[in-house]
Amino acid sequence: MxxxxxxxxxxxxxxxxxxxxxxxxxxxxxxxxxxxxxxxxxxxxxxxxxxxxxxxxxxxxxxxxxxxxxxxxxxxxxxxxxxxxxxxxxxxxxxxxxxxxxxxxxxxxxxxxxxxxxxxxxxxxxxxxxxxxxxxxxxxxxxxxxxxxQPLLDRNTDFKFYEEKNVAVFTTRHVLEGKPILYVYHNDDGAWQFHSEQEPDLKDSKLVCLEEITKIDLSVNELYHLSLGKRAWREAVNDPWDWE
Incomplete structure (x- = not known):
């Protein structure tokens, strides 16, 4: 049973x-x-x-x-x-x-x-x-x-974040060049980070809009609920996300 x-x-x-x-x-x-x-x-x-x-x-x-x-x-x-x-x-x-x-x-x-x-x-x-x-x-x-x-649940299924689509977020050149997003951080101040390495090198940092990140990897939409000060991670691109 x-x-x-x-x-x-x-x-x-x-x-x-x-x-x-x-x-x-x-x-x-x-x-x-x-x-x-x-x-x-x-x-x-x-x-x-x-x-x-x-x-x-x-x-x-x-x-x-x-x-x-x-x-x-x-x-x-x-x-x-x-x-x-x-x-x-x-x-x-x-x-x-x-x-x-x-x-x-x-x-x-x-x-x-x-x-x-x-x-x-x-x-x-x-x-x-x-x-x-x-x-x-x-x-x-x-x-x-x-x-x-009030998120409007009849639309925006490809962008579920509680942010403007053009809000600036941090990533690295590695992500923009095709490496998978494996680590996501939602800072205490509200800033988002999307990285392929757990501790990326600052010299590789890039600033892009949040919508661009969702277009690179639609699965990050699953993390729309990540509270301030929390992080999410996965071992490989097709693995499910884990989060704090």
């Missing part, structure tokens, strides 16, 4: 199912760290109502939990939430919208949901909130201080 991965987690499959049966969904809350924003997502809306799961970012986990509970209550009462529609029921005086989440993001942000369904093939909507104007993140004039509080 195959062992259930949820048997070894902080929550069991039975506990999740009990919440779904009782309330309509189970909500996972993820606290922020020194780099990534907080977020929350549902499990069970698809199982119980054939409705898309919901994920949202960037507010306190308490508020995110309230928003997702409100969404679950609407769905339980028979409503269907749709992408591209303004909804005034969630935040007083501010509308929210939903985006259709690209399924490639499920493994990045919804691991427990994947395990529960034993697949990543289920629909998800992202609840996106505006700034105080109110403008949404894709609209001109949106508050730039809030730009990276």
């Amino acid at each position: 195959t062992q259930d991965p949820l048997d070894h987690g902080p929550i069991t499959r039975e506990e999740i199912q009990n919440k779904i049966d009782q309330y309509g969904c189970y909500i996972v809350l993820v606290e922020p760290d020194n780099y990534l924003p907080s977020y929350a997502y549902t499990i069970g809306l698809y199982q119980k109502f054939k409705h898309a799961e919901i994920i949202s970012f960037g507010l306190s986990t308490a508020l995110l939990g309230d928003l997702l509970n409100s969404a679950c209550a609407l769905i339980t009462s028979g409503s269907t939430l749709n992408a591209g529609v303004l909804y005034d029921e969630f935040i007083k005086n501010y509308p929210v919208q939903f985006l259709d989440v690209d399924k490639s993001y499920h493994s990045d942000y919804m691991a427990i949901c994947n395990i529960f369904y034993r697949t990543d093939n289920y629909p998800t909507l992202q609840m996106v909130w505006p700034d105080k104007q109110p403008l949404f993140p894709w609209e001109a004039g949106f508050n730039s201080d809030w730009k990276f509080k």
